[in-house]
Amino acid sequence: MIDRSSPEFVEALARGISVLEAFDAADPEMTLADLSRKLDMPIATVRRNVLTLEALGFIRRHNKHFLLAPRILSLGSSYLNAFGVEEAVMPELQRLTSLFGDAANMAVLDGMNVLYVAHISESRGVRRTASLGVTYPAFATSMGRVLLASLPPDDANGYFMDFNPVKLTDYTVTEEADLRDILADVRVKGYSITVDQLDYGITAIAVPVKDATGRTVCAINSSGYTPRLTSEELLQQRLPELRLAANRISQLFSRMPALLHSLTPAIGTLK
CATH class of the missing domain: 3.30.450.40 (GAF domain)
Structure with a gap:
C-alpha cells in the first residue's frame, strides 16, 4: 500500500473524500468556513471540492450550508x-x-x-x-x-x-x-x-x-x-x-x- 508521500498518491481525491467524511451527527450541515476549520484546509480548496461533489450529486446546499445528499448511500x-x-x-x-x-x-x-x-x-x-x-x-x-x-x-x-x-x-x-x-x-x-x-x-x-x-x-x-x-x-x-x-x-x-x-x-x- 502506498503512503501519502508517494507520487502515485492523488492528493485531490483524498481531499474530496475527507470532505465527505467530515459530515457526521455532530455536524450534519456546515458552511464552507465550518468545513475549512474542521478539516484545517484552505477555504478555496474546500470550495472546489464541495462544488465538485455537489455537481456529482453527493452534496446538497441549503442557503449557505452544505450537507450530504441521499446519493452518498449508493x-x-x-x-x-x-x-x-x-x-x-x-x-x-x-x-x-x-x-x-x-x-x-x-x-x-x-x-x-x-x-x-x-x-x-x-x-x-x-x-x-x-x-x-x-x-x-x-x-x-x-x-x-x-x-x-x-x-x-x-x-x-x-x-x-x-x-x-x-x-x-x-x-x-x-x-x-x-x-x-x-x-x-x-x-x-x-x-x-x-x-x-x-x-x-x-x-x-x-x-x-x-x-x-x-x-x-x-x-x-x-x-x-x-x-x-x-x-x-x-x-x-x-x-x-x-x-x-x-x-x-x-x-x-x-x-x-x-x-x-x-x-x-x-x-x-x-x-
Missing part, C-alpha cells in the same frame, strides 16, 4: 451488492438474533476503530447502538479486541504507538498495560467479552472469523443489555453459536473470494 450499497455481504453474513446474524434476541454484528479493523459492515438488531434501547458503517474505538469493543489480538506484532505495536484512549464509561480500560494483558488473554481463549466498556448497559461477546489459512479476516459478535446477561449465558449459550456462525461464514469465503479479499486486512497498514 457508495455503501455498491459495496454490499458487489461482494454479496448480505448473502454471506446476514443469514447467520439473523440466526443469532433469532436465538438470543438483542443484536449481532460483523466488523473489520479500520485504523484505530472497528467498522461495522453488517448489523441486525431486535433491540429498541436508548443506549448507544451499532449500525452499518458506524465506527467505534477498537479498544472498547468486543470485536475490536478480537481483531487487535489477531494483529501481527508490528501492527500491534503500531496501534499502541497511536493509542490515545478516551474513558467512555467508569469501567472502560484505558491503560496500555492492562489492555495488552486483555488482548493476550483474548488471543489464548479465542473470544472477547466486554461489559459496559463502550457504553453503560452494553455487554457483548465476539469471536474471530478466519480464512482457510487461519488468518483473522473480521469478527462477529452478539450483544445485549448488561443487566439481563450473565457470564454463564455468554459462555454456555452464545459462544458455541457464535463459533458455529463464524465457521459457516469462513466456509463461504471459498465461494466468495472477492468478499474475502475485500475484508482481509493488509499487513502493515494500520494507520
